[in-house]
Amino acid sequence: MSKYWRRFYLFLVFLFLYAPILVLMVFSFNEGRTRGNWEGFSLVWYQSLFQDAEVLAAVRNTFVVAIITTIASTVIGTLGAIGIYQYRPKNRKRILAVNQIPVINPDIVLAVGLMVLFRSLTLDFGLFTLILAHIAFTVPYVVLSVLPKLKQMPKALPEAAMDLGATP
Template sequence: MKKHLKWIYASFIYLFLYAPILILIIYSFNDSRYRGTWNGFTLKWYVQLFQDRQIMNALYYTMAVAVLSSLIATVLGTAGAIGIHHMKKIKKTVVMNLTYLPVVSPDIVTGLSLMILFIFSQVRLGFGSMLLAHITFNTPYVILSVLPKLKQLDKHLYEAALDLGATPAYAFQKVILPEIMPGIITGMLLAFTLSVDDFVISFFTTGSGVSTLSITVYSMARRGINPKINALSTLMFLTVLTLLIIVNKRMSKETTNHHDPSRV
């Protein structure tokens, strides 16, 4: 009896979680503009989606800002993490608090404070300002992915390389970098995903003519239901799903590697 109750409850929660998404996906194949009626299977919303200049532009800007911001954030964050790792206790605490600040403060405050900064310093709002904003909120996540790898690192390895005659740059490239690489890649994928997923910060820091997919969905949804958004949602959901499965696989592989005694 108790077991049945458990399963009924769990099914109810899963239904609550999945029903809207599934219905959204199903109706992206519906030949009618209205949700209530099913006029048959169609792919016309997908065709229209790819013919829509506004949406294709948004796709371009989303990908451009995600690729560039995640690459720059990875370089900035990896360098930052290495520096932080070697800091003295008090300084480290201060910098780590600075790193957590954008993670805990509400997106709307991060977004509008950056907007104020850009307008105040007369930076034209557009692709450039949005890219700067994305790098700003992405970099802390790279730091938080790389730092644990640095902590696992055996610090004598680097010294051994130096003793054996390697230059610091060579030792870094051959000894440290390969060891922290999994953390760097995880951080980069995380930064990319967060960038694609972001709405609020992009919304405040972009200018006219430059919008991402999230912003396009928002402005279309405000005007009401549009089956093209369903098609777009389906594609975006599948993309993010694939990306996160990759990140997840990497993370679980790392934890198993970490417990693997042959590596110690």
């Protein structure tokens, strides 16, 4: 298959994937109630969307979960990667194998496991358990992202930092 046909095929695949999204974006500005007929440009649907208190609460909760999860998983994952990096290679491989389980497993398996755990601890489902679940999902990815950078770091860098007053 020539380079032209491969690119054309790739274009068709992307068109198939993204055309419905583009159509929805365009018709979200439609003044009419039906999505099949264009009746004029309007922002009325977005106005009603941003006046809905439940939607605004959901958006706020989304940002709260995202910010807290990002901060917590970055801190926990980075500290975990530093700890794993300091293990002997044999033990490091074992710990990394355990770290890979949430990455390899389907997300639904971890979600059901966390649901059972939260129920057994008699935790009510809410924002707190949602944040804990998101942290459990994201920490392994942080470890896998930070560990290669630690391996690239010069071996003398931690010693130099301690010479300058950093604590171990």
